[in-house]
Amino acid sequence: MKIIILLACLAVAVSADTQEQWKNFKQTHQKSYRSLIEERLRYQIFSDNLENIEKHNAKFEQGLITYKQGVNQFADWTEEEFIAFLKLNGPAQKAKSVEVFESIQDAPLTQDWRSSGAVTPIKDQGSCVSSWSFSATGALEGQNKMKIGRLVSLSEQNLIDCSGSYGNEGCNGGSMTSAFEYVQDHGIMAEARYKYEEVQKKCRYDESQVVVKSSGYVNIKENSETDLINAVGTVGPISVAVHATPNLQFYQSGLFNETLCPKDDLNLGLLAVGYGTDNIVLKGSWGEYWGENGFARFVRGDNLCGIASMASYPKL
Numbered sequence: 001m002k003i004i005i006l007l008a009c010l011a012v013a014v015s016a017d018t019q020e021q022w023k024n025f026k027q028t029h030q031k032s033y034r035s036l037i038e039e040r041l042r043y044q045i046f047s048d049n050l051e052n053i054e055k056h057n058a059k060f061e062q063g064l065i066t067y068k069q070g071v072n073q074f075a076d077w078t079e080e081e082f083i084a085f086l087k088l089n090g091p092a093q094k095a096k097s098v099e100v101f102e103s104i105q106d107a108p109l110t111q112d113w114r115s116s117g118a119v120t121p122i123k124d125q126g127s128c129v130s131s132w133s134f135s136a137t138g139a140l141e142g143q144n145k146m147k148i149g150r151l152v153s154l155s156e157q158n159l160i161d162c163s164g165s166y167g168n169e170g171c172n173g174g175s176m177t178s179a180f181e182y183v184q185d186h187g188i189m190a191e192a193r194y195k196y197e198e199v200q201k202k203c204r205y206d207e208s209q210v211v212v213k214s215s216g217y218v219n220i221k222e223n224s225e226t227d228l229i230n231a232v233g234t235v236g237p238i239s240v241a242v243h244a245t246p247n248l249q250f251y252q253s254g255l256f257n258e259t260l261c262p263k264d265d266l267n268l269g270l271l272a273v274g275y276g277t278d279n280i281v282l283k284g285s286w287g288e289y290w291g292e293n294g295f296a297r298f299v300r301g302d303n304l305c306g307i308a309s310m311a312s313y314p315k316l
């Protein structure tokens, strides 16, 4: 009898804790739902996710997993919704001529372009499937900083609205190299002049306001992580594509390592901004609540999730 009462108290304590976390979650991420029915559904998804996150973290505490998970803005999304949010198109087709990166210089042992001011603050794509545009602006921002010595945030919305004829699909996916081709032909406006809206709208590009134009782009040899590291080490931030698995939904900190991550079927654009001896540092576009203040560290040396499958950078 005592045991039953104890168990009952425990169950109440757990669900009270879940409710407290639910309240915090809604507040932090400014979530509101259209109806009570939807709110109940979202709460159920949230508590299931929370349970899985806690199970994952118990394994982390035991040293069985090298990264931690945590609640972020995706905590009321199902795995199916998260997977639907991941999409990338294949490499661009139109390119006049594409160079392949050749390392001419030894890369330093470690690199971090954030400390040299070549990386803009973390942005947030919201629910628009546009990681491709953030990965592209990140590489352009880095190369522009190398060239002019100033960091200028560039407009994803410009790419989303205007680069359709290059094979991009706005909030339904695109590719970094198609974005670079657009910027080669038209240039790109600053973030401050063409703000992010999270939905595709009519193209409002103004040629007189272009701040960066590229002269083409360079591909990293397919699946050569050595070349990718060398490029990140010597050239600047590099656009990469990965196969994001559902485990990335709640990635919070540590070394992301996934035994069974496919190296094809690339569905997420990220920006490689540095590396350590055992990791590659990636800038995401999912705000600062995801990962290590918006960044992730992927294990190095295994072409994890195909990180070196479709890497590139623009020439300025």
Ligand SMILES: *[C@@H]1O[C@H](CO)[C@@H](O)[C@H](O)[C@H]1NC(C)=O
Pocket (backbone or CB within 6 Å): 066, 255, 257, 258, 259, 278, 299
């Ligand atoms: C990553 O996972 C692989 C496969 O399980 C393992 O061999 C490797 O040691 C792991 N790397 C780290 C740094 O934990």
